[in-house]
Amino acid sequence: QVTLKESGPALVKPTQTLTLTCTLSGFSLLTSGVRVSWIRQPPGKALEWLARIDWDGDEFYNTSLKTRVTISKDTSKNQVVLRMTNVDPVDTGTYYCAFGSAGGWSNFWGQGTLVTVSS
Amino acid sequence: DIVMTQSPDSLAVSLGERATINCRSSQSLLSSSNNKNYLAWYQQKPGLPPKLLIYWASTRESGVPDRFSGSGSGTDFTLTISSLQAEDVAVYYCQQYYTAPPHTFGQGTKLEIK
Numbered sequence: 001q002v003t004l005k006e007s008g009p010a011l012v013k014p015t016q017t018l019t020l021t022c023t024l025s026g027f028s029l030l031t032s033g034v035r036v037s038w039i040r041q042p043p044g045k046a047l048e049w050l051a052r053i054d055w056d057g058d059e060f061y062n063t064s065l066k067t068r069v070t071i072s073k074d075t076s077k078n079q080v081v082l083r084m085t086n087v088d089p090v091d092t093g094t095y096y097c098a099f100g101s102a103g104g105w106s107n108f109w110g111q112g113t114l115v116t117v118s119s
Numbered sequence: 120d121i122v123m124t125q126s127p128d129s130l131a132v133s134l135g136e137r138a139t140i141n142c143r144s145s146q147s148l149l150s151s152s153n154n155k156n157y158l159a160w161y162q163q164k165p166g167l168p169p170k171l172l173i174y175w176a177s178t179r180e181s182g183v184p185d186r187f188s189g190s191g192s193g194t195d196f197t198l199t200i201s202s203l204q205a206e207d208v209a210v211y212y213c214q215q216y217y218t219a220p221p222h223t224f225g226q227g228t229k230l231e232i233k
Contacts, residue, residue: 037222047161047169047212047224060220063120096168104216105159107180109168 002026004036004097004110011116018087018115022080022097029075031055035100036080038071041112042093050095053080087117121145121215125225131233138200140228142213147193148176150217157217160189160198163227164209172211173198200230208232 008020020038027034034055040048051071052060059071070083080097094114098106122145132138148157156176161169171180173189176196186201200207213225 037220039224046226047163047214049214049220049222049224052220052222062221098168103159103174104157104220104222105171105174105214106169107171107174109170112168 002099002108004099004108006095006097006110006113008095008113008115010114011118012087013119014088014117015086018082018084018091018117020082020084020095020097020113020115022082022110024078024080024099027099027101029055029073029078029080031101033101035104036073037098037100037106038080038082038095039098039106040091040093040095042090045093051082089117091115092117120221121148121217121223123213123215123223123225125211125213125228127228128226129229129231131231132200132203133233134205135202136233138203138207138230140198140211140230142191142196142198142225144194144196144215144217146217148196148215148217149193156192156196157215158189158191158196159214159216160187161212161214162207162209163212169212203230203232205232 037052038050053071094112096112097110099108100106126141158176160173163169177189210227216222
């Protein structure tokens with residue numbers, strides 16, 4: 001059974017760096033075809049695709065956020081980490097990690113973690 | 120980046136009636152190599168993560184009721200719910216996954232009961 005769980009701080013101050021962890025179970029990050037994405041959603045607004053890391057280590061980023069966002073994986077812990085630098089209140093929202101193994105869609109999602117950026 | 124535009128932004132349909140949601144991409148999502156359209160549809164209910172409904176524009180994910188169907192090709196796509204049920208109240212998103220990421224989403228369509 002594939003499950004994903006996001007964790008990280010609920011509150012971050014402006015200009016700080018946000019670090020979120022996605023812990024995966026039911027599959028290995030080393031399995032060919034595995035792709036893990038981060039998607040966020042400001043309160044009451046639409047989904048925004050942020051980044052993806054693939055089983056072979058390839059990384060992909062949202063064009064407008066690529067200077068602030070880094071995605072990485074720890075295969076020993078079966079975790080994917082998202083780092084976002086210099087956060088602003090507009091970065092407030094629910095952050096989801098999601099899994100896909102074919103094509104570019106995501107068929108398993110975590111429950112999401114709400115992050116508030118405020119001083 | 121490919122821009123995805125959904126219409127309408129919100130929609131109210133009576134129970135048992137058909138609901139139609141449209142999605143347009145700023146460039147074609149049809150691959151000439153495999154004749155597939157690189158488009159997915161998701162359903163999101165309040166307080167929950169999105170749920171995959173359809174991929175390859177028209178392939179239903181396992182377990183999704185057959186009242187949900189996807190159609191279209193190139194730049195214009197449609198999600199149809201043939202007979203609206205109360206549990207279908209949600210926000211629906213399209214997502215393109217043509218070529219390498221970023222894999223952008225539409226702005227969402229809120230579906231309610233009339």
